[in-house]
Amino acid sequence: MKPIVVIPAYNEATRIAAVIRGARQYVPDVLVVVDGATDGTAHIARDAGARVIVHPENCGAGAATMTGIEAARRLGYDTVITVDADGQHATADIPRLLEAVVSQKADLVVANRFGRRNNIPLIRRIANGLGNFVTFAVTGVYLPDTQCGFKVFGPKALAEVDLRMSGFEFCTEVIREAARRRWKIVSLPSKVVYSEYTLAKGQSFASGLQTACKILLRTFLR
Amino acid sequence: MITLEFTPYQVVVPLFGVLMIVYAWNLVVRQKKTIWEGILWTTFWSAIIYISLVPSSLQFLSALTGIKKNENAATITAIGVIFFILFYLIMRIEELEQRLVKVVREKALSEAGINDDSHTTK
Numbered sequence: 001m002k003p004i005v006v007i008p009a010y011n012e013a014t015r016i017a018a019v020i021r022g023a024r025q026y027v028p029d030v031l032v033v034v035d036g037a038t039d040g041t042a043h044i045a046r047d048a049g050a051r052v053i054v055h056p057e058n059c060g061a062g063a064a065t066m067t068g069i070e071a072a073r074r075l076g077y078d079t080v081i082t083v084d085a086d087g088q089h090a091t092a093d094i095p096r097l098l099e100a101v102v103s104q105k106a107d108l109v110v111a112n113r114f115g116r117r118n119n120i121p122l123i124r125r126i127a128n129g130l131g132n133f134v135t136f137a138v139t140g141v142y143l144p145d146t147q148c149g150f151k152v153f154g155p156k157a158l159a160e161v162d163l164r165m166s167g168f169e170f171c172t173e174v175i176r177e178a179a180r181r182r183w184k185i186v187s188l189p190s191k192v193v194y195s196e197y198t199l200a201k202g203q204s205f206a207s208g209l210q211t212a213c214k215i216l217l218r219t220f221l222r
Numbered sequence: 223m224i225t226l227e228f229t230p231y232q233v234v235v236p237l238f239g240v241l242m243i244v245y246a247w248n249l250v251v252r253q254k255k256t257i258w259e260g261i262l263w264t265t266f267w268s269a270i271i272y273i274s275l276v277p278s279s280l281q282f283l284s285a286l287t288g289i290k291k292n293e294n295a296a297t298i299t300a301i302g303v304i305f306f307i308l309f310y311l312i313m314r315i316e317e318l319e320q321r322l323v324k325v326v327r328e329k330a331l332s333e334a335g336i337n338d339d340s341h342t343t344k
Binding site for chain 2: 067
């Protein structure tokens with residue numbers, strides 16, 4: 001198995017180095033896709049030991065993730081772990097998530113931030129519930145945390161995945177790809193750390209609604 | 223003997239609906255839609271076909287919205303058409319956005335020395 005950690009990042013200069021260091025404790029190769037950042041994220045990521053790809057324009061989390069996946073494929077990796085750049089995910093959970101792929105129990109592993117006693121604000125829980133509902137409505141697959149950025153794509157999923165949605169709605173598109181291509185999905189609980197910073201950076205309730213509308217629209221007009 | 227009389231509307235809409243359902247399942251067979259999406263699409267167009275064949279099924283909407291005259295129904299239909307055009311334009315914009323993202327992606331990968339045929343590691 002040849003895994004790589006892919007981190008899509010937009011203006012995360014204050015956080016990215018710690019995330020890279022955390023990930024490299026478990027997976028030596030880390031790829032950061034800097035999505036049109038203007039705050040020196042790319043420079044700091046390189047100094048922290050990551051390979052860096054720079055989008056000249058901000059294209060969105062989905063586009064950056066797909067760039068990382070495409071790069072991993074071209075570089076000959078067979079497993080991709082995606083982690084958010086804001087430091088909310090516990091990189092110590094990487095080995096546990098990887099194990100599900102290694103043991104061939106899953107083609108796609110999605111971390112579940114609600115599976116442990118994490119301190120998650122109510123508004124986030126409601127927004128996530130909405131995301132889960134919309135994802136179920138358009139894919140027929142129910143998962144407890146569809147909008148989590150902490151995922152593992154096994155060899156089959158990595159070879160087949162083709163994300164076209166550029167923004168945060170790509171999380172639902174990943175589940176749609178899993179349903180369409182009949183990947184084995186496993187959801188595993190994971191620790192999450194919400195701070196004022198991560199809450200400010202992530203999706204708001206309004207942007208969550210916008211994402212939900214985009215997903216529904218695409219499903220009907222696809 | 224029972225005679226059935228259909229308006230042109232009640233012929234065209236069901237035929238179009240059936241066409242859309244066949245098209246949806248064609249996409250499912252070609253693996254461009256999931257089975258779930260095929261079911262959703264079938265449900266949606268079946269409802270449209272049913273409403274066109276049995277317009278009285280929407281009488282509860284008349285009671286709910288107060289729309290009773292045909293002119294009002296025509297206005298609502300026109301608004302529906304405008305919304306459909308709006309959605310279509312949104313989709314076209316998104317397609318253009320996707321093309322732009324592809325260009326940005328290829329440029330970014332190329333600048334990072336990761337070309338399509340490259341299998342170099344760090």
